[in-house]
Amino acid sequence: MTSETGSTATADTAGPGPAPIRFNPFSAEFRRDPYPLYRQLRQAQPVHRTLGMWVLTRHADVQGVLRDRTFSAGLIPQLISRQANRLAHDNVARIVRLGKKSLVFTDNPDHARLRALVNRVFTAQEIVKLRPRISAVAEQLVAQAWDDGGMDAVADFAALLPVTIMCDWMALPDGLRERVGQWTHDIRFLLEPGLMKAGDFTHVCDVVEEFADALDDVVAQRRSRPGDDLITQLLAAATGGGDTLSDEELVFVCIMCFVAGNETTKSLIGNGLRALLAHPDQGALLHRRPELAKSTVDEALRYDSPLQLTKRLATRDVEIDGKQIRAGEQILLCLGAANRDPAVFSRPDEFDITRDTKGHLAFGYGMHGCLGGLLAQLQAEVAFERLYRRPQRLKLRTEELDWQDHSFIVRGLKHLPVSLEPLPSGSLRPMEGEW
């Protein structure tokens, strides 16, 4: 096991340095490697005030806020409504409703009601049924992407797997499937509306309108001709009291599945592969023991979390680590920092696919904990198995890695060019299912 910082002094005991800490999540340095800054913050200013918000980096503090239902997730709908009010644009009404009614942005009691309904469908039994399809799509993508001994594991594989699987699960018609990837990319700003300029916002409003109209049609079709798909299952989901999702709520759940599930799953696969390539001992271990694919996924989630940041709004005055936070103030929760907290994970900067990752916060925690975590884990597990259960080893084809810069909350690579090279003879047991 190796630490990428080249240092094993990872415990938060080195003492704060004298220089003031500047938290700038937009800087190139932070994009490349946010972990040294997180470490500094955790040690010296675990409740840090900057950019008009509080920044939390300790596991206990981040988890404490996620657990406490008095913190609101309703900041984003507020920002969306504010942007909408400033614009004279025809298509603002639906995006405002989407903000107010989406699972991820609602507080109780609305959230509890919606979550109880969708939980009936996002069960482990349903997700497991998708494994054969995930394997087949992974196989097909690799076969298509592999060209002259190499492929871009992010653009040609990780980026396509989640959107294909979600379209399959919803059984979307072909004409719609072709457009969903672009729509999902265009409306990614929904999760970070503060980044939108006026032009971006009008475009996002138009795309939400188009996306929702298209899904309205699919929902109407499934009402009259039910199938064996996610939308049909969501239509049928009912509580004991007979409550069901309205058609619009259902359409919003579907849109959020794409928005919340695509970039994150893509980044999980990309970040995990990168970590395996950067730690050849761990890559070799996975080669020898492909049954470790599942725990590799968990360690990838902890070690280089796809969703690094999320926000909450204080609804009451509260003290955290001696700092007074006032009602109405914003709190940025650094999930990626919490997942490297030495108070919870020993040797936190080491990538170790055999470690116990229990307690990681990569899928959040508490009432808003990720709806699609099991699906994302399964896709990454299949992807790692597919790429490591073979008699050659993957090799990175570049020294320079480019991190995406279109989102400030998601950490993921733009590209990951890889090739294959033979393993030293005798270092592997025979493999099956080669491509």
Ligand code: HEM
């Ligand atoms: C590696 C992939 C993924 C990661 C890292 C991830 C991460 C997260 C996190 C951290 C949260 C909590 C956010 C908060 O509390 O503010 C969350 C919530 C959510 N995720 Fe995921 N997610 C992933 C995949 C997916 C997938 C595949 C789907 C869709 C099927 C999905 C749908 C959702 C939804 C709807 C919520 C809101 C749940 C609620 O508020 O009750 N996610 N996710």
